[in-house]
């Protein structure tokens with residue numbers, strides 16, 4: 001089967017049904033979580049910014065917010081970071097933003113014990 005959202009191949013046992021769509025586990029979690037509806041404008045503006053800023057070293061509002069949280073906390077787990085950001089991003093979207101920050105050498109990952117942390121570069 002194929003996921004209706006991201007078109008990834010799904011193992012039969014990982015297949016989820018949501019509102020008539022066949023979804024992979026990740027998209028199903030995204031679909032279930034109410035985060036997207038809390039602040040659609042922020043999500044929308046973050047997305048359109050992302051498009052315009054592609055390739056340029058310009059921080060989107062969400063990226064500067066991520067950096068300021070990293071500065072404040074001195075290192076934070078990805079799940080906690082999603083919470084800190086309120087309802088703006090899913091885990092997946094955060095990883096994408098974070099990858100961009102890593103690319104710009106503004107932030108990085110760090111292992112502390114068995115915890116993977118996100119921190120400022």
Ligand SMILES: [Zn+2]
Pocket residue numbers: 003004005006007008023024025026027028
């Ligand atoms: Zn999917």
